Amino acid sequence: MTSTLGYALLGLLARAPATGYDLSVRMRRPIGYFWSATHSQIYPELARLEAAGLLRHTVVDGAGPRPTKRYAITDEGCRELRDWAVSPPEPSAERSTTMLRVYSQWLADPAAAIRMVEQVHSMHRSRRAEYAALEAEAAHPDPGGDRSAFASYATLRAGIESENGALRWCEWLLDELRGDGTGSGDLPATPDAAGGTYPGRAD
Amino acid sequence: MTSTLGYALLGLLARAPATGYDLSVRMRRPIGYFWSATHSQIYPELARLEAAGLLRHTVVDGAGPRPTKRYAITDEGCRELRDWAVSPPEPSAERSTTMLRVYSQWLADPAAAIRMVEQVHSMHRSRRAEYAALEAEAAHPDPGGDRSAFASYATLRAGIESENGALRWCEWLLDELRGDGTGSGDLPATPDAAGGTYPGRAD
DNA sequence: CGGTCCATGTAAGATGTTACATGATTGG
DNA sequence: CCAATCATGTAACATCTTACATGGACCG
Numbered sequence: 001m002t003s004t005l006g007y008a009l010l011g012l013l014a015r016a017p018a019t020g021y022d023l024s025v026r027m028r029r030p031i032g033y034f035w036s037a038t039h040s041q042i043y044p045e046l047a048r049l050e051a052a053g054l055l056r057h058t059v060v061d062g063a064g065p066r067p068t069k070r071y072a073i074t075d076e077g078c079r080e081l082r083d084w085a086v087s088p089p090e091p092s093a094e095r096s097t098t099m100l101r102v103y104s105q106w107l108a109d110p111a112a113a114i115r116m117v118e119q120v121h122s123m124h125r126s127r128r129a130e131y132a133a134l135e136a137e138a139a140h141p142d143p144g145g146d147r148s149a150f151a152s153y154a155t156l157r158a159g160i161e162s163e164n165g166a167l168r169w170c171e172w173l174l175d176e177l178r179g180d181g182t183g184s185g186d187l188p189a190t191p192d193a194a195g196g197t198y199p200g201r202a203d
Numbered sequence: 204m205t206s207t208l209g210y211a212l213l214g215l216l217a218r219a220p221a222t223g224y225d226l227s228v229r230m231r232r233p234i235g236y237f238w239s240a241t242h243s244q245i246y247p248e249l250a251r252l253e254a255a256g257l258l259r260h261t262v263v264d265g266a267g268p269r270p271t272k273r274y275a276i277t278d279e280g281c282r283e284l285r286d287w288a289v290s291p292p293e294p295s296a297e298r299s300t301t302m303l304r305v306y307s308q309w310l311a312d313p314a315a316a317i318r319m320v321e322q323v324h325s326m327h328r329s330r331r332a333e334y335a336a337l338e339a340e341a342a343h344p345d346p347g348g349d350r351s352a353f354a355s356y357a358t359l360r361a362g363i364e365s366e367n368g369a370l371r372w373c374e375w376l377l378d379e380l381r382g383d384g385t386g387s388g389d390l391p392a393t394p395d396a397a398g399g400t401y402p403g404r405a406d
Numbered sequence: 407c408g409g410t411c412c413a414t415g416t417a418a419g420a421t422g423t424t425a426c427a428t429g430a431t432t433g434g
Numbered sequence: 435c436c437a438a439t440c441a442t443g444t445a446a447c448a449t450c451t452t453a454c455a456t457g458g459a460c461c462g
Contacts, residue, residue: 003449004300011307021413034302041450043415064413065457082310086319089301091326094365097207098292099237099358104214106350107285116289123294143379147309154379155302158372162297165368169361176346176357206421224441244422246443267441268429 002052002080005045008035010054010073010081015148017072019062020046032152033131033159046071054080102173114177121170128163131156205255205283208248211238213257213276213284218351220275222265223249235355236334236362249274257283305376317380324373331366334359 002010008031012023023046024039046069049055054077062068073081098120105113135156141149205213211234215226226249227242249272252258257280265271276284301323308316338359344352 004303005449007307008303011303014307014310019413020415024413030297032302032306034297034299036296036298038451039414040416040452043413062413063411063458064415065455066414068413078310081307085304085307086311086315087304089304089319089323089326092300093239094233094237094362095239095298096237097295099235099361100207100211100214101288101290101292102361103235103354103358104210104217104284104288106354107217107281108289112289116292120292123292144382150379151306151309154376155306157375158299158302158305158369159297161368161372162365165364166361169364172360173357176353179347208421222441223443227441241423242442243424243444246441265441266430266439267443268427269442271441 003045005037005041006049007081007084009042009045009049010077013055013071013073014078014081017070019068019070032155034155110177114174117170117173117177121167121174124163124166124170128160128167131160131163135160208240208244209252210284210287212245212248212252213280216258216274216276217281217284220273222271222273235358237358313380317377320373320376320380324370324377327366327369327373331363331370334363334366338363
């Protein structure tokens, strides 16, 4: 019944009440580092959630031509969100246009392919730097303490992990494409792990 | 003009001609390990690509009630795919319902949260095993040799990387949630890296 | 006086999911 | 005989993106 976007909004409102505008600003960049939406999705969804009794709004002073609404989650909303949060996760289909491009780069000039992968690499570097800065701010919350702060931190760690993995992959691929490959087939060690740890291997 | 799905189909057809059915079977599981689609998307898209001159079909013998069509990519299709493959990648919005769930798990019973993360963990383990088996089959193609085989291999490596990162994250989170945390804040070394290497850290 | 921020909404279009529909062949 | 596989399509629905629309306040 409730959409994924709905749960994203409930997740934010469970932490603090907010206006639709507040929510749309926060969701321009991914929330929990793994979801995003625009205001044109958010406003209708808030109305639907309220009709379902999961939210309530009060009109407050604001700058817009229409009344400014501050939304708060209801007890029913909390319950529904809580149940969804621990319900069995569906096997999510990963999607990446970048990977699709790489899949067909064998058709193109090798130099052009390398340039494209370099761009991907630098995008991941700056994204990781962003996340690393956020991590430095919040330090490492105790899972037994403020649980909502720890949950935010856990999704941030996942973002950093995922950027580290992407960076390692880019560096491996660039080595291969440039012909610097040592022939071992292993991924290279990365000398510049700024922020976010590169964890050790098993052996 | 051409959709992402269109490029996914062109990417497969650039390797070998195929029927819509073939394509739909291959795309039930992600192609290049990072895209998927169902037959109801694929058939109309094939018609559109053909109308745009990027594909051509011949009718062949087959079992269906309608004529079975074998599609092949045209030179124009190859050119368009090639250009797209090395064009600047857009910053992709990552989406994960699992992460959204984790973001709100602080509302729920800790034991239920742990059970849910354990399920995520085991899903990633089996996915990685699947990928590792595929990797063992293909070994490590030379980037200077069959370039299309190497491109497939590169996307498979990305899939393995991403599974390794997800597994490491699950294991860290489970330690934290169970209260086994050493307090170092670092991710733990993982003792059971089956298939797919866990690469070394920088220092 | 022009641009940005606040603040909310609608509408049109692209894309993705789920269900409906047909019908022959093969294997248990 | 029932189910799965081969093989192609349409229709309804949900979701996401992009553009249109309004209007006050503040800053340069």
